[in-house]
Amino acid sequence: MxxxxxxxxxxxxxxxxxxxxxxxxxxxxxxxxxxxxxxxxxxxxxMNNGFDALNAIxxxxxxxxxxxPADRALFWSGSGKRLGEAPIGGGSAGAYGPHxxxxxxxxxxxxxxxxxxxxxxxxxxxxxxxxxxxxxxxxxxxxxxxxxxxxxxxxxxxxxxxxxxxxxxxxxxxRYTGTVVLCGYARQAPVEPLPGVYRMIYGKRVFFAYTTAPDGETWWFVNLPRPELSKAELASTSLDEWKRQATALLRRDRSPAASIVEASEQIRASNGYDxxxxxxxxxxxxxxxxxxxxxxxxxxxxxxxxxxxxxxxxxxxxxxxxxxxxxxxxxxxxxxxxxxxxxxxxxxxxxxxTPGPIKRIIRDIAIRKRLEGGPRNTAAWLTQHHVDWTD
Ligand SMILES: Cc1cc2nc3c(=O)[nH]c(=O)nc-3n(C[C@H](O)[C@H](O)[C@H](O)COP(=O)(O)OP(=O)(O)OC[C@H]3O[C@@H](n4cnc5c(N)ncnc54)[C@H](O)[C@@H]3O)c2cc1C
Missing domain, CATH: 3.50.50.60 (FAD/NAD(P)-binding domain)
Structure with a gap:
């Protein structure tokens, strides 16, 4: 064999x-x-295509x-303006939907x-x-x-x-993407729990997103623009230091992001690569x-x-x-x-x-217009992929 x-x-x-x-x-x-x-x-x-592949075996x-399941996204700008909402994966989330x-x-x-x-x-x-x-x-x-x-x-x-x-x-x-991704967890975040939904903020300096886990804990991530960190730096940076760095950027926005970060008991950092x-x-x-x-x-x-x-x-x-x-x-x-x-x-x-100020305004208008147009199937090529074990 x-x-x-x-x-x-x-x-x-x-x-x-x-x-x-x-x-x-x-x-x-x-x-x-x-x-x-x-x-x-x-x-x-x-996503659906991942579950589809697992289903084949x-x-x-x-x-x-x-x-x-968390299959809907609500969007805000850094100035606190609601930009709209959309299903995650566009209009083509598939039978399983994002989990x-x-x-x-x-x-x-x-x-x-x-x-x-x-x-x-x-x-x-x-x-x-x-x-x-x-x-x-x-x-x-x-x-x-x-x-x-x-x-x-x-x-x-x-x-x-x-x-x-x-x-x-x-x-x-x-290739280092220029951002360190922080993932954090807060048991008592000062926000209403909203299961099944990601709330996303296109902030003035950074993109921030959070969701509610089934036990009520808030899970969040943020992409921090900064130089790449060594393994030792990633391991030794303290919870308080990450809070300081993240909130320094998030406080510029009219959003609960900085308070969620402050309330977190755990933050995990990784360099973004592709x-x-x-x-x-x-x-x-x-x-x-x-x-x-x-x-x-x-x-x-x-x-x-x-x-x-x-x-x-x-x-x-x-x-x-x-x-x-x-x-x-x-x-x-x-x-x-x-x-x-x-x-x-x-x-x-x-x-x-994370664009500059002028591009940011254009970006927010573009996001709002796109969301007003309703769900689009731009991600269908990704999520609708099917692996047929029998063919
Ligand atoms: C912060 C962050 C958020 C992400 N979010 C998402 C997301 O929401 N959705 C998504 O689909 N993807 C996401 N990804 C990407 C996703 O994690 C990867 O695409 C996925 O883990 C790739 O799977 P893999 O099995 O190829 O590699 P990995 O999951 O990285 O597994 C590789 C394994 O190989 C082991 N290994 C390494 N070197 C050796 C060696 N020499 N000998 C033996 N073992 C070795 C490692 O310890 C590890 O267990 C995210 C990534 C990051 C960093």
Whole structure:
């Protein structure tokens, strides 16, 4: 039986393992972190296309159960003017609709589901190198010196992928988007709870959004324009310091944003990155998928859903192609245009979030006009994507 080594136990990793199992291919997932994974404090939205991909391998229900629907957005300007409202995902949210979940919770649910299906996820295994010297296989070496042999290797190891660099040492580095994303949680925020809704403020300096979790907690995020932070700086910046930096910008707006930040018990920061295009996705019997191949800035809220699609489409290609390299080629042909379009779309959305004063006025008028026109299906190409396991 074919055995795949999957590097990375985030989103693409466990979903690929489940999809491969359905395709009759054995795999083991190797995750660098001893428990959970890196950068787990953020929350995210899973879109219809992500659930659709999970549905193809009967894994949509646990994620639906662990997440909560929030499918409407209300918009304000920084001067407190109501700009309008719209369904998240435009007029094409799909059968599932957008759901919100903490990253840590999503990882846990996917791991539990994979484990329930008998899939092995080994923690504390950080990929160091891959030897492709075998005629029909790969040997992965991990930082602890251990080695694993497989027929192919799938790098689902995220934006700072080691696999990507092994495939192509000249692969472009992730590009810093110019904003640090703060995600925060406040149990007693001074706002009316409004479940099912994101309230979004196109502020004078920054874009801020918040929603109400089922237990009444307020979850929020803000994109702070500032220089990139090192890992050590990200880890050592205190809650109070983040509050100070965020509120200094948010106080300029007539909105509850600064008070919500003040009331927060937890704030998690991450640098925003994207990768416009990775020229080589595969070499020999190694391939990268998910953020390792095509990371989008968080603005469009679609990176996780794309990683789910990738996982299921790759498994289908491996199921159907006569051999591994042909499967990789078929996969790239099906995926490249779509995922690179998302990266470009998400980068453009970031550009509109923090313009200067004149552009801001124009932006607010444009947003209001657009919202008055009612829901548009501009996101249909993203959310309506369907993976048919049987074709
Ligand atoms: C602040 C923020 C908000 C976001 N919001 C959204 C959102 O609302 N909706 C959305 O769809 N997407 C969102 N995203 C993007 C989304 O998180 C990613 O697109 C998604 O996590 C990609 O999944 P992945 O499995 O490819 O990578 P990851 O989830 O990053 O998983 C990669 C895994 O590989 C492991 N790993 C790394 N290196 C190694 C190694 N050498 N050996 C072994 N294991 C390794 C990591 O520890 C990690 O567990 C957001 C991202 C950020 C930063």
């Amino acid at each position: 074919t055995k795949a080594l999957i590097i990375g136990g985030g989103i693409a990793g466990p979903v690929t393992a489940m999809a491969l199992q359905k395709a009759g291919i054995d795999s083991v997932v190797y995750e660098a972190y001893r428990t959970g994974a890196d950068d787990v404090g953020a929350f995210m939205t899973i 009967e894994a949509d229900k646990p994620v639906l159960q662990a997440s909560f 919100t979940i903490k990253r840590a919770e999503l990882y846990r649910v996917l791991h539990d589901e994979a484990a329930r299906r008998g899939i092995k996820i080994e923690h504390g295994m950080r990929l160091d190198d891959v030897d492709t010297g075998l005629e029909n296989g790969v040997v992965a070496t991990f930082e602890d010196g251990s080695r694993q042999v497989g027929d192919l290797l799938i790098g689902a190891d995220g934006i700072h992928s080691a696999t990507r660099e092994i495939i192509d040492p000249h692969a472009p580095e992730p 990768i416009a295009s990775t020229p080589r996705w595969h070499a020999g019997r190694m391939i990268v998928i998910g953020d390792a191949a095509h990371a989008a800035a968080p603005n469009a809220g679609h990176g996780a859903s794309m990683a789910m699609e990738d996982a299921v489409v790759l498994a289908k290609c491996l199921r159907d192609a006569p051999e591994v390299v042909a499967a990789f080629r078929a996969y790239e042909q099906q995926r490249r245009e779509r995922v690179e379009r998302l990266v470009a779309t998400s980068a453009r959305m970031g550009g509109t979030a």
